[in-house]
Amino acid sequence: MIRILVSREPIDPAAEMAALEQGGAVATFTGLVRADDGVATLELEHYPGATEAALTRLAEDATARWPLAAATIVHRVGPMTAGERIVFVGTCSAHRQAALEACAFLIDRLKTDAPFWKRETVGEKTRWVEARAADDDAAARWR
């Protein structure tokens, strides 16, 4: 069962985790707006339609590669503040390694394959976050 949600509302990990519990092993990853570096606010822009399609493809890739009972990707868009949740990915499988690997796969690939852009405000300054080569490397190990 695949669940994809792109929303301006806060992410509720408890509800997402409960919905994932369809087998013996559940793995999750949650990304938060970093509170360090003086980042005060973050704004997430995305490509409506294409975003949901890219996340669905990603979840389908995961269910093709691992025996998953469930895969969830929830991504927040719009403005948010330090400490808030940006992204939640979760997997459920009868097998621990499948759940853990598929969860890492989803977040690694989401970083490079889904059309989101972060703009952060630090003090008075606003800047678009630069893509990281380390994210390309992390995504590449799944190809």
Add this chain to the structure above:
Amino acid sequence: MIRILVSREPIDPAAEMAALEQGGAVATFTGLVRADDGVATLELEHYPGATEAALTRLAEDATARWPLAAATIVHRVGPMTAGERIVFVGTCSAHRQAALEACAFLIDRLKTDAPFWKRETVGEKTRWVEARAADDDAAARWR
């Protein structure tokens, strides 16, 4: 910040996740009593004192190997039924890979290094669960 809990009470993953949110990346693993194979109930026995010490050592190992802001291991003991949570492990780090790897490390090593024993009831029959060679292999890759 290390949190270790061995308890007969149900595990509350929402509260555990909230407590872990001390940095940019949170990874969790939850193990549930399998509902397949006709397993009706499971009883978890442990070695009081030694269990908590083993789990604390494990969490300390993880914080020595990865830059973690938090590590949590919660393990249930006593009787439980299909679908209930047996174990929750979680990590928090500024770095996604550190959180994901340390989470996998904790659950892999917990399987072989902590003194718990499962007894399951299938229909009328009760049996002690056998240790799995695959768990030894999974734990060995972290040595």
Add this chain to the structure above:
Amino acid sequence: MKLLYFAWVRERIGLPEEDVTPPAHVATVADLIAWLTPRSPGHAVAFVDPARLRAAVDQAFVALDAPIGEAHEVAIFPPVTGG
């Protein structure tokens, strides 16, 4: 053909989207970018370094040398930074 711009590409051009009818010799995304560049000072700044640009044709991510064919929608944007 509908063009969509995101993040600093959108900001530099000053438009989230526009409709264009490229001439026949515009065959690839790279051709399209070169053809759009002189359209305004904003386009020129946005497209000054094509190596920093990524694209999607009809919502599928493609390399800049991909053909645009009969596409309805082409999006041009910086490398993605979600998650």
Add this chain to the structure above:
Amino acid sequence: MKLLYFAWVRERIGLPEEDVTPPAHVATVADLIAWLTPRSPGHAVAFVDPARLRAAVDQAFVALDAPIGEAHEVAIFPPVTGG
């Protein structure tokens, strides 16, 4: 010396723990198991295949050839199956 038994070792022996004073020649966990085996039919059944047993000396996991020295507490149990 306090002995603790868990899981099917405890069930077969019929006791969760007992106090013993092994003679001087009992130097390792394996020696201890061999010395305990004739103690009762339950001990004999529990310890029939030492390869299936694991142990902790003063709450530290050890191999069966580990010395018991001046240990206060030795636990004998099957391979663990938590998580």
